[in-house]
Amino acid sequence: xxxxxxxxxxxxxxxxxxxxxxxxxxxxxxxxxxxxxxxxxxxxxxxxxxxxxxxxxxxxxxxxxxxxxxxxxxxxxxxxxxxxxxxxxxxxxxxxxxxxxxxxxxxxxxxxxxxxxxxxxxxxxxxxxxxxxxxxxxxxxxxxxxxxxxxxxxxxxx
Amino acid sequence: xxxxxxxxxxxxxxxxxxxxxxxxxxxxxxxxxxxxxxxxxxxxxxxxxxxxxxxxxxxxxxxxxxxxxxxxxxxxxxxxxxxxxxxxxxxxxxxxxxxxxxxxxxxxxxxxxxxxxxxxxxxxxxxxxxxxxxxxxxxxxxxxxxxxxxxxxxxxxxxxxxxxxxxxxxxxxxxxxxxxxxxxxxxxxxxxxxxxxxxxxxxxxxxxxxxxxxxxxxxxxxxxxxxxxxxxxxxxxxxxxxxxxxxxxxxxxxxxxxxxxxxxxxxxxxxxxxxxxxxxxxxxxxxxxxxxxxxxxxxxxxxxxxxxxxxxxxxxxxxxxxxxxxxxxxxxxxxxxxxxxxxxxxxxxxxxxxxxxxxxxxxxxxxxxxxxxxxxxxxxxxxxxxxxxxxxxxxxxxxxxxxxxxxxxxxxxxxxxxxxxxxxxxxxxxxxxxxxxxxxxxxxxxxxxxxxxxxxxxxxxxxxxxxxxxxxxxxxxxxxxxxxxxxxxxxxxxxxxxxxxxxxxxxxxxxxxxxxxxxxxxxxxxxxxxxxxxxxxxxxx
Numbered sequence: 147x148x149x150x151x152x153x154x155x156x157x158x159x160x161x162x163x164x165x166x167x168x169x170x171x172x173x174x175x176x177x178x179x180x181x182x183x184x185x186x187x188x189x190x191x192x193x194x195x196x197x198x199x200x201x202x203x204x205x206x207x208x209x210x211x212x213x214x215x216x217x218x219x220x221x222x223x224x225x226x227x228x229x230x231x232x233x234x235x236x237x238x239x240x241x242x243x244x245x246x247x248x249x250x251x252x253x254x255x256x257x258x259x260x261x262x263x264x265x266x267x268x269x270x271x272x273x274x275x276x277x278x279x280x281x282x283x284x285x286x287x288x289x290x291x292x293x294x295x296x297x298x299x300x301x302x303x304x
Numbered sequence: 305x306x307x308x309x310x311x312x313x314x315x316x317x318x319x320x321x322x323x324x325x326x327x328x329x330x331x332x333x334x335x336x337x338x339x340x341x342x343x344x345x346x347x348x349x350x351x352x353x354x355x356x357x358x359x360x361x362x363x364x365x366x367x368x369x370x371x372x373x374x375x376x377x378x379x380x381x382x383x384x385x386x387x388x389x390x391x392x393x394x395x396x397x398x399x400x401x402x403x404x405x406x407x408x409x410x411x412x413x414x415x416x417x418x419x420x421x422x423x424x425x426x427x428x429x430x431x432x433x434x435x436x437x438x439x440x441x442x443x444x445x446x447x448x449x450x451x452x453x454x455x456x457x458x459x460x461x462x463x464x465x466x467x468x469x470x471x472x473x474x475x476x477x478x479x480x481x482x483x484x485x486x487x488x489x490x491x492x493x494x495x496x497x498x499x500x501x502x503x504x505x506x507x508x509x510x511x512x513x514x515x516x517x518x519x520x521x522x523x524x525x526x527x528x529x530x531x532x533x534x535x536x537x538x539x540x541x542x543x544x545x546x547x548x549x550x551x552x553x554x555x556x557x558x559x560x561x562x563x564x565x566x567x568x569x570x571x572x573x574x575x576x577x578x579x580x581x582x583x584x585x586x587x588x589x590x591x592x593x594x595x596x597x598x599x600x601x602x603x604x605x606x607x608x609x610x611x612x613x614x615x616x617x618x619x620x621x622x623x624x625x626x627x628x629x630x631x632x633x634x635x636x637x638x639x640x641x642x643x644x645x646x647x648x649x650x651x652x653x654x655x656x657x658x659x660x661x662x663x664x665x666x667x668x669x670x671x672x673x674x675x676x677x678x679x680x681x682x683x684x685x686x687x688x689x690x691x692x693x694x695x696x697x698x699x700x701x702x703x704x705x706x707x708x709x710x711x712x713x714x715x716x717x718x719x720x721x722x723x724x725x726x727x728x729x730x731x732x733x734x735x736x737x738x739x740x741x742x743x744x745x746x747x748x749x750x751x752x753x754x755x756x757x758x759x760x761x762x763x764x765x766x767x768x769x770x771x772x773x774x775x776x777x778x779x780x781x782x783x784x785x786x787x788x789x790x791x792x793x794x795x796x797x798x799x800x801x802x803x804x805x806x807x808x809x810x811x812x813x814x815x816x817x818x819x820x821x822x823x824x825x826x827x828x829x830x831x832x833x834x835x836x837x838x839x840x841x842x843x844x845x
Contacts, residue, residue, distance in 0.1 A: 156483065160431075164423060171424045201610075208607035214428045214448065217483050 154217040157190040178296030229299035236291035307435030308333035308466040314442035317475040324354040328374020330401025333466035349747040353719035355385020360723025368395040376414030390425035391710025395449035396456035405462040427455030435468040447479040452486030453605040490621030505574035514541025515579015524627035535643045537565045543705035558586040564649035576600045582612040661811045663836040670697040677703035681732045686717035686741035689770040692841040715744030739765040749802045766835040805829035
């Protein structure tokens with residue numbers, strides 16, 4: 147079972163390590179983790195995507211709440227959230243496959259953000275599922291670098 | 305004032321009277337300023353004992369124990385003691401010196417990332433980078449250690465911060481931590497559900513754990529049991545709450561507990577767990593416990609509820625408050641057929657003494673000894689067979705029972721006994737040790753002499769690591785390996801070296817005289833029990 151934890155924490159040094167070591171010590175899985183400051187500079191927000199049994203997921207929430215640097219834990223399923231992920235891919239291309247790459251970009255709404263005569267960087271910001279699909283589509287090209295941010299998520303407005 | 309002075313003054317504001325510690329370059333500024341204070345420093349012989357002594361200090365005084373060490377090895381030596389306290393939710397304030405702020409991270413001489421190393425077994429930790437923050441940090445640390453689920457809090461202070469000059473001391477009056485607001489009051493709907501459940505139940509039983517002692521809720525829980533006529537059992541950590549002369553107290557549960565207490569739990573239709581984790585040693589298959597009974601779990605820590613067993617009625621709150629509220633209902637229950645029935649299961653040890661006169665029967669020893677102990681006594685066990693002998697033959701008549709239950713840390717008894725004596729000098733403190741554990745902690749005899757304390761030390765000497773032997777018997781087809789302690793010192797000579805009274809109990813026929821000697825001696829003394837190498841606790845693992 148997959149679950150998203152949106153965790154507001156004190157924006158202090160060492161807090162990321164406290165949260166991640168909690169996952170490590172109790173054997174919980176982290177599929178992705180993103181951190182950044184919020185509109186309040188004393189608070190950071192972590193979006194952690196984890197998976198496990200319902201018992202594990204409940205314990206993760208409780209153990210996170212126990213951490214003294216954690217201000218609030220919100221947890222929701224993927225379908226209850228607006229989620230986005232950013233991906234950058236560097237591809238080595240040739241005149242023969244250039245137009246196919248451009249076509250894929252058009253279909254997926256990816257952008258070419260940097261090019262030389264043989265390399266280009268593609269950028270896509272979309273829901274994690276479609277980012278996965280995008281990677282499937284460009285796998286056949288010569289990928290030299292790939293980097294994705296992990297999921298950023300917010301619970302949908304009621 | 306410098307940072308060290310701010311630290312000393314802050315401890316004074318928290319009514320600290322004793323710190324257990326060991327000096328070193330990084331913490332020297334603190335001890336320098338401590339000479340002007342009424343706080344008494346106890347110089348241990350190894351840092352781990354500073355943490356154990358602070359642990360014992362809390363258990364007898366109900367005040368958080370404070371231990372102090374230097375950076376690097378001094379700090380890492382504390383770790384086992386911090387983890388021991390954490391596993392039993394014991395509030396400690398652990399203060400460590402650190403290398404100069406500007407050198408942190410450069411692998412300096414005696415540098416260790418103690419905050420990082422302790423992360424998974426402290427309740428919270430601080431690295432203080434600015435001396436002005438010392439009073440606020442200490443105030444918060446005591447608050448965090450002593451409220452909610454109690455536990456150790458670490459304060460790491462670089463030496464330059466301790467030496468920084470030019471501050472005025474002002475101790476904050478209040479603590480306001482936005483991320484920390486433990487739930488104390490139980491939810492009233494849940495509390496009503498408990499009463500409602502009791503009105504349907506026929507065979508309810510309470511299981512009291514260490515949390516009852518930690519939240520100072522002993523009286524309230526006993527009143528609840530008395531008022532509604534509900535029998536109760538205890539876990540290892542709850543020993544001392546129930547007394548033999550209380551007909552509602554059945555005994556200790558768990559794999560080292562009594563058969564009849566376990567039987568009582570099995571036959572109950574409603575189990576109220578109060579301040580216990582439903583842990584692996586107390587309940588064999590925690591996940592199956594709800595199969596044929598309603599489980600009510602009351603705990604201050606929401607993460608404990610549902611961790612090992614899913615309760616039907618969870619209540620998060622401070623036990624003292626929850627039980628006060630439960631005691632306020634007017635309901636009348638009659639569970640006397642049930643309590644009479646489980647009372648009839650009870651058995652005593654009377655007549656179970658082993659007949660040999662070659663050795664001392666350790667079970668009989670604990671039985672006869674603890675029959676003599678009332679409110680004035682605290683019995684501190686170590687870990688190994690002595691712990692099992694002690695808990696399963698303990699006759700509870702008012703004495704408190706202190707042990708390393710969660711972490712099972714060998715070498716705990718002697719330092720914890722020292723801390724307990726300092727924490728409450730009026731109490732008679734008994735320290736039970738195996739010959740293995742005693743060799744881990746015997747350097748502390750020197751601290752004991754330096755502090756001029758009176759502790760009754762018992763050594764169950766079977767010249768081997770009996771618990772390991774027993775385990776090898778049960779699980780490794782009697783392959784007794786790596787458990788013989790053949791280089792064992794003559795304990796009488798150790799006693800002589802430390803100028804401590806000594807007596808050996810050679811066999812069962814001397815038992816009563818030796819116990820009398822132990823309890824009537826005026827000073828610290830060591831009683832060595834000649835225990836058969838092959839004596840087993842017959843625990844049921």
